[in-house]
Each structure stands twice: as C-alpha cells, then as structure tokens.
Amino acid sequence: MFKTQRRTAFSANTLCQTVNAMYRRAGISGAISHSGRRSFITTLATKGIGVRVLASLAGHRSIATTQAYIDVNDAMKRAAVELIN
Known part of the structure; x- marks a missing residue:
C-alpha cells in the first residue's frame, strides 16, 4: 500500500x-x-455487524482477537438493554 x-x-x-x-x-x-483498527471494528460492532464478519474484515484468524478490539461503550449497552422492552 x-x-x-x-x-x-x-x-x-x-x-x-x-x-x-x-x-x-x-x-x-x-x-x-491500532487506534484506527479499533475504531473501525468498534463502529461496525455498534451497528450490529457480527464478530465473524468483523474478524474477516480485520484479517483475524480468531474471533477472540477481534473481540479484544471492540470497545464497549454506553450506546452499545443502552441498545442491549432496550432489547428487553
């Protein structure tokens, strides 16, 4: 590149x-x-993209690696709790 x-x-x-x-x-x-990677992965996770798709986009072999990049934020927690309604 x-x-x-x-x-x-x-x-x-x-x-x-x-x-x-x-x-x-x-x-x-x-x-x-890695801030850009973390931001990219977290933004897509916030929008509901599955971890397997995120792992593929990031080039990770293990979803555990991808999960380590996802920063949980208040918007994600709020959306999760709202699913209970």
Whole structure:
C-alpha cells in the first residue's frame, strides 16, 4: 500500500511509526497505530455487524482477537438493554 523512497514495502515497525507520527501531526493525542483498527471494528460492532464478519474484515484468524478490539461503550449497552422492552 505504501512504498519507501527505495520503492520497497514498509516494515511493520516503520509503518507503525509513520501512522503514530501522522496522529501527532494531526494533534490527536493518545492515538497509536491500532487506534484506527479499533475504531473501525468498534463502529461496525455498534451497528450490529457480527464478530465473524468483523474478524474477516480485520484479517483475524480468531474471533477472540477481534473481540479484544471492540470497545464497549454506553450506546452499545443502552441498545442491549432496550432489547428487553
């Protein structure tokens, strides 16, 4: 997806450092290279997308890995409780 000046692929470490630097330049504090993945997965989970679909989109072999990325938020808890009505 990204190429270096030498036209080779970024290493995983270089890509993480690049993304972290982009967050810093954008003034987004506390973000790390996986923040985008976590946000993407959590947003889809909030919209009701199943964990198996999320795992496939994220490229995870195990749904347990995907579940670790899902941040439970108040909107998700509210929606769950409203299902009881």
